[in-house]
Amino acid sequence: MxxxxxxxxxxxxxxxxxxxxxxxxxxxxxxxxxxxxxxxxxxxxxxxLHDHHVHLRSTAAAQTSARVGPPWTNDPESFAVALRTATPDVDGWIRAVGYHESVAGDIDRRALDAIESRRPTRVQHRSGALWIVNSPGLAALGMPDHPDGRLFRVDTDPGHTLPPVEHRLTRLGATLSGWGVTGVTDATPGQSQADIDALAAAHHSGELPQRPHSLAALGVTAVPGVTIGPVKIILDDETLDLDDLTDRAARCHRADRGIAVHCVTESQLAVTVAALEAAGHDPRDRIEHGALIHDDYLDVLAELGVTVVTQPNFVAERGDAYLRDIPVRDHPMLWRVASLLDRGVRLALSTDMPFGDGDPWAAMRAAVHRGTVGGEILGPAERISAERALALFCGSAQRPDLARRVExxxxxxxxxxxxxxxxxxxxxxxxxxxxxxxxxxxxxxxxxxxxxxx
Missing domain, CATH: 2.30.40.10 (Urease, subunit C, domain 1)
Structure with a gap:
C-alpha cells in the first residue's frame, strides 16, 4: 500500500x-x-493505536446488552424500563451491563424479580466483579436456593459458570478500526488455551483485524496471530494474601512470564509492591489500573521497573462521583499520569472497555484536560500534553511504555x-x-x- x-x-x-x-x-x-x-x-x-487493557468478549457482548448504569440509567424507574424493554440474547437471557448502586441501591434477586420474573436476567456491575441474577436465571444455573443472586467474580470461578453466549467480534473489530486501533491487549483473567485459539481464529478470519495480545493464564502459549504477555492476577481487598501473591509471582517468573496485577485500591497496590520486592521483579510485570497511587509509591514503582497501565478516561466518565464520594485528601492521587511519568515510572494508557468508554481519543483528552462531566478539574497536576497522551497509546504489545514511530x-x-x-x-x-x-x-x-x- x-x-x-x-x-x-x-x-x-x-x-x-x-x-x-x-x-x-x-x-x-x-x-x-x-x-x-x-x-x-x-x-x-x-x-x-494499541489499547493496552481491554476485555474483548465482554465488550462484544456489551454492544448488544442493555445499559443500566450512569449516564444511560440514573434512577429505579429508568432501570426497570431498560430491563423490561431489553432484547434477549440468542439463548433467551436478558443481559444488562454497567450497573451502579447510585441507580437503585444494592439490588438482589428479589429486586430483579419485581422487574422481570419470567425471563432469566443477569445484571453486571460496572466494576465487572459482580453479577446479580434473578430467580429464573438462578434456576437455569442450577442454583435455585442461592440466597440473594449476587454472584461475585463468577466469570473466573468454574463453580459458577454463566451460560456461554458466542459473541462474534466483527462489530467490535470494525469499531476499533474506525478509531485507528491496530492492536489490543485482552486483560480478561483466566484465559485458557482454547480462548487463545478462538482469538487467533477471529484474527485470521478478519473478524478481529487488530493484532491481539493476551494476559492469559500460566501454561498458555502463543499461537500464530496471538502473542502472550504477563499473567493477569485479580486482587480483592477481602482476600489479600501477601504470601500467596509472592508465590504466584515467583512461579510466573520461573515460567518466563511476568504478572499483571489488578490494583484499584491502596491495599492492593501495597500488597503487590511487597510481593514484587519479595519475589523479585521482571521487566514485563505490570500494574493494571493504578486507580489510587499515593506519593510514597512513585519512586518504588520506578525502581521496580513495572509498567503501570492506567485509564484516565475514568476521570471524565466518573470524576464527579469521585469528587463526591472519595475523601478530598485522595483526589490528587486518582488515575495519576504526569507524576508517574515525571518520576520515571513506565506508563501506558488504555480504556478498560467495556467498563470504560472504548474510544482511545476520549481517554487521551481526559489525560490532557482532566475535566469531569460537571465541569470540574480532577487532579490538575496530572495533566499531560496531547503529544504525550497520543504516545502512551502507541506502545507495542510487549513494551507498552515505549512508543512506536513512523519510520x-x-x-x-x-x-x-x-x-x-x-x-x-x-x-x-x-x-x-x-x-x-x-x-x-x-x-x-x-x-x-x-x-x-x-
Missing part, C-alpha cells in the same frame, strides 16, 4: 510504502503495479487523520480517523484505492 502526502508530527510531508513493515519513506514515491493508493492530503500520520522498519500499522498535526493534537477526536492500516492492509475504510482523505 502507498500512502501519499502524509504529514509526520514533526511537520515533514512524506509518502509511505507499507507492507508488514514500513518499507519506504520519502518526499515522493511512485505507485507500483497493483498497489493500493491513499492520498492523505496533508493529514497527520501516526502509529496505529522505515517499524510495523506496518498506521493511522492517518484528516487533519494536520496541529489540529489533530488540539482536538484528539476519533472522527478525524481517515485510514487505519494493519500490516499494510486497510481495515478502515476497506476500499481505499486512489482515495483522498478530504
Amino acid at each position: 502507498l500512502i501519499q502526502r502524509a504529514t509526520l508530527l514533526d511537520g515533514r510531508r512524506v509518502d509511505l510504502r507499507v507492507g508488514a513493515s514500513i518499507v519506504a519513506m520519502a518526499e515522493r514515491l511512485s505507485p507500483e503495479r497493483g498497489e493500493e493508493v491513499f492520498d492523505a492530503a496533508g493529514g497527520a500520520v501516526v502509529p496505529g 522505515v522498519g517499524q510495523p506496518g500499522d498506521l493511522c492517518v487523520l484528516t487533519a494536520a498535526p496541529a489540529q489533530a493534537l488540539a482536538e484528539l477526536a476519533s472522527d478525524m480517523v481517515a485510514l487505519t492500516v494493519v500490516g499494510g492492509s486497510a481495515t478502515y475504510p476497506f476500499d481505499v484505492t486512489s482515495t483522498d482523505a478530504r
Whole structure:
C-alpha cells in the first residue's frame, strides 16, 4: 500500500510504502503495479493505536446488552424500563451491563424479580466483579436456593459458570478500526488455551483485524496471530494474601512470564509492591489500573521497573462521583499520569472497555484536560500534553511504555487523520480517523484505492 502526502508530527510531508513493515519513506514515491493508493492530503500520520487493557468478549457482548448504569440509567424507574424493554440474547437471557448502586441501591434477586420474573436476567456491575441474577436465571444455573443472586467474580470461578453466549467480534473489530486501533491487549483473567485459539481464529478470519495480545493464564502459549504477555492476577481487598501473591509471582517468573496485577485500591497496590520486592521483579510485570497511587509509591514503582497501565478516561466518565464520594485528601492521587511519568515510572494508557468508554481519543483528552462531566478539574497536576497522551497509546504489545514511530522498519500499522498535526493534537477526536492500516492492509475504510482523505 502507498500512502501519499502524509504529514509526520514533526511537520515533514512524506509518502509511505507499507507492507508488514514500513518499507519506504520519502518526499515522493511512485505507485507500483497493483498497489493500493491513499492520498492523505496533508493529514497527520501516526502509529496505529494499541489499547493496552481491554476485555474483548465482554465488550462484544456489551454492544448488544442493555445499559443500566450512569449516564444511560440514573434512577429505579429508568432501570426497570431498560430491563423490561431489553432484547434477549440468542439463548433467551436478558443481559444488562454497567450497573451502579447510585441507580437503585444494592439490588438482589428479589429486586430483579419485581422487574422481570419470567425471563432469566443477569445484571453486571460496572466494576465487572459482580453479577446479580434473578430467580429464573438462578434456576437455569442450577442454583435455585442461592440466597440473594449476587454472584461475585463468577466469570473466573468454574463453580459458577454463566451460560456461554458466542459473541462474534466483527462489530467490535470494525469499531476499533474506525478509531485507528491496530492492536489490543485482552486483560480478561483466566484465559485458557482454547480462548487463545478462538482469538487467533477471529484474527485470521478478519473478524478481529487488530493484532491481539493476551494476559492469559500460566501454561498458555502463543499461537500464530496471538502473542502472550504477563499473567493477569485479580486482587480483592477481602482476600489479600501477601504470601500467596509472592508465590504466584515467583512461579510466573520461573515460567518466563511476568504478572499483571489488578490494583484499584491502596491495599492492593501495597500488597503487590511487597510481593514484587519479595519475589523479585521482571521487566514485563505490570500494574493494571493504578486507580489510587499515593506519593510514597512513585519512586518504588520506578525502581521496580513495572509498567503501570492506567485509564484516565475514568476521570471524565466518573470524576464527579469521585469528587463526591472519595475523601478530598485522595483526589490528587486518582488515575495519576504526569507524576508517574515525571518520576520515571513506565506508563501506558488504555480504556478498560467495556467498563470504560472504548474510544482511545476520549481517554487521551481526559489525560490532557482532566475535566469531569460537571465541569470540574480532577487532579490538575496530572495533566499531560496531547503529544504525550497520543504516545502512551502507541506502545507495542510487549513494551507498552515505549512508543512506536513512523519510520522505515517499524510495523506496518498506521493511522492517518484528516487533519494536520496541529489540529489533530488540539482536538484528539476519533472522527478525524481517515485510514487505519494493519500490516499494510486497510481495515478502515476497506476500499481505499486512489482515495483522498478530504
